[in-house]
Amino acid sequence: xxxxxxxxxxxxxxxYGAIGAALYGVFSWATxxxxxxxxxxxxxxxxxxxxxxxxxxxxxxVGLLAGFIGNTLGDALSGWGFYWHWSLGNGLMGxxxxxxxxxxxxxxxxxxxxxxxxxxxxxIAVGMLFASLTEMFMGGIDLNTALFGYFTPAFLxxxxxxxxxxxxxxxxxxxxxxxxxx
Amino acid sequence: xxxxxxxxxxxxFIQRLDPRTRLIFLFSIIFALTIPExxxxxxxxxxxxxxxxxxxxxxIEWKDVKRxxxxxxxxxxxxxxxxxxxxxxGGPSSVTNIESPILFYVPVLxxxxxxxxxxxxxLWFALNQxxxxxxxxxxxxxxxxxxxxxxxxxxxxxxxxxxxVSFTMDLAFRFLPTFARDFTITVDxxxxxxxxxxxxxxxxxxxxxRLSPLIIPVVMQSTVxxxxxxxxxxxxxxxxxxxxxxxxxxxxxxxxxxxxLGAAIFISCCVLKWGFGIGGFFVPDFFTNLFV
Numbered sequence: 001x002x003x004x005x006x007x008x009x010x011x012x013x014x015x016y017g018a019i020g021a022a023l024y025g026v027f028s029w030a031t032x033x034x035x036x037x038x039x040x041x042x043x044x045x046x047x048x049x050x051x052x053x054x055x056x057x058x059x060x061x062v063g064l065l066a067g068f069i070g071n072t073l074g075d076a077l078s079g080w081g082f083y084w085h086w087s088l089g090n091g092l093m094g095x096x097x098x099x100x101x102x103x104x105x106x107x108x109x110x111x112x113x114x115x116x117x118x119x120x121x122x123x124i125a126v127g128m129l130f131a132s133l134t135e136m137f138m139g140g141i142d143l144n145t146a147l148f149g150y151f152t153p154a155f156l157x158x159x160x161x162x163x164x165x166x167x168x169x170x171x172x173x174x175x176x177x178x179x180x181x182x
Numbered sequence: 183x184x185x186x187x188x189x190x191x192x193x194x195f196i197q198r199l200d201p202r203t204r205l206i207f208l209f210s211i212i213f214a215l216t217i218p219e220x221x222x223x224x225x226x227x228x229x230x231x232x233x234x235x236x237x238x239x240x241x242i243e244w245k246d247v248k249r250x251x252x253x254x255x256x257x258x259x260x261x262x263x264x265x266x267x268x269x270x271x272g273g274p275s276s277v278t279n280i281e282s283p284i285l286f287y288v289p290v291l292x293x294x295x296x297x298x299x300x301x302x303x304x305l306w307f308a309l310n311q312x313x314x315x316x317x318x319x320x321x322x323x324x325x326x327x328x329x330x331x332x333x334x335x336x337x338x339x340x341x342x343x344x345x346x347v348s349f350t351m352d353l354a355f356r357f358l359p360t361f362a363r364d365f366t367i368t369v370d371x372x373x374x375x376x377x378x379x380x381x382x383x384x385x386x387x388x389x390x391x392r393l394s395p396l397i398i399p400v401v402m403q404s405t406v407x408x409x410x411x412x413x414x415x416x417x418x419x420x421x422x423x424x425x426x427x428x429x430x431x432x433x434x435x436x437x438x439x440x441x442x443l444g445a446a447i448f449i450s451c452c453v454l455k456w457g458f459g460i461g462g463f464f465v466p467d468f469f470t471n472l473f474v
Binding site: 009010011012013014015016017018019021022023025026027029030044046049050053057065069070072073075076077078080081082083084137138139140141142144145149160161164165168169172173176177180 | 212216250253262265269311318324331347349350351353354355356358386390391397398404407409416
């Protein structure tokens with residue numbers, strides 16, 4: 001289904017990195033327009049599942065670029081500014097999730113889907129932890145606020161969305177890819 | 183529903199600056215405040231004034247920016263400011279270590295009798311923290327409004343990013359309106375089939391799952407589009423040699439001025455803190471006298 005060279009960075013990665021970023025930006029913006037109700041400061045961003053899907057399907061470079069550029073685009077569309085550490089955190093989320101690419105053989109197989117979700121959750125943990133801890137240096141917040149005010153809501157919201165939507169995206173992708181023949 | 187860039191062409195000093203200058207200046211201010219850990223309002227306030235001046239020079243209308251400001255202010259005042267007043271942690275340890283008059287107690291966990299003392303020191307720290315964060319945010323907010331989306335790729339390329347990374351950025355900005363249009367068409371098509379977007383019913387899982395009819399068609403169509411773009415780029419030998427870029431960027435004297443100002447602020451903060459020991463946290467007498 002894909003070239004399995006995990007760290008290859010050619011035309012395919014450039015194009016799907018750009019597509020992933022644009023979709024991440026559009027869906028992030030759409031979530032701002034139609035927010036999903038949630039408890040406290042937990043927000044659910046369906047765009048994260050799309051980012052994890054692109055990373056799982058096309059590798060870590062695509063995940064990194066789609067996360068970094070996509071978050072920048074989403075913030076630009078929403079008019080919130082440019083926050084490099086949150087963009088980089090989103091990039092790391094995609095990078096770690098993309099490490100699963102080489103081990104996915106069948107996007108419909110339950111085992112492969114579980115693996116992708118597992119790497120996705122690990123990616124969310126790494127990316128959001130990076131962004132939250134960087135906020136300590138940027139904003140001078142303490143570790144408790146970074147962990148419970150920033151990391152936990154972001155981690156929970158993104159994980160719930162990924163667990164629900166990533167399998168649906170993977171199964172749909174398997175059907176499209178088999179029809180396309182590559 | 184229409185995706186539009188916040189960017190508008192305005193004939194301002196800020197928009198005449200090279201985009202690289204603006205990004206480098208933003209990082210200069212962030213690093214000036216964070217690397218030497220500046221917590222002295224005598225240093226922070228002048229930098230805040232420079233940021234505020236640049237913000238007003240961008241001449242962004244309030245109606246455009248009020249949503250962004252609401253987000254930033256809630257974030258800074260409620261999450262960061264209140265946390266600063268209550269805990270006093272996150273900045274230098276001297277906030278909670280120094281002797282400071284207690285103003286009142288806040289019952290946080292009343293059942294356990296946990297009363298958090300609010301001191302003059304914590305109050306001053308929260309004020310410092312809010313102004314310090316706003317100094318950086320004020321420079322970040324105008325970027326989407328004043329920097330041409332078509333120039334991001336070129337700017338990153340000229341700042342040292344590889345051709346592939348820069349082209350990914352350039353391409354993402356070009357794809358965005360197309361996918362936004364696809365998303366709008368999908369939403370309309372699903373609505374025509376009876377999909378109720380405004381009233382997603384059911385529990386949390388069900389509500390998220392019901393977003394699938396909006397997300398899946400757009401994402402799957404984009405993967406097909408991607409293959410066509412890859413073929414087109416491969417046929418044009420993308421990636422076989424170094425690329426040239428249509429848009430060129432050149433620094434003007436105003437850019438050198440801003441870059442010099444950014445460097446001067448960064449160096450001054452480092453020298454003041456590490457050379458003269460100025461810039462650490464302290465509570466000025468006048469502030470203590472206001473309460474005691």
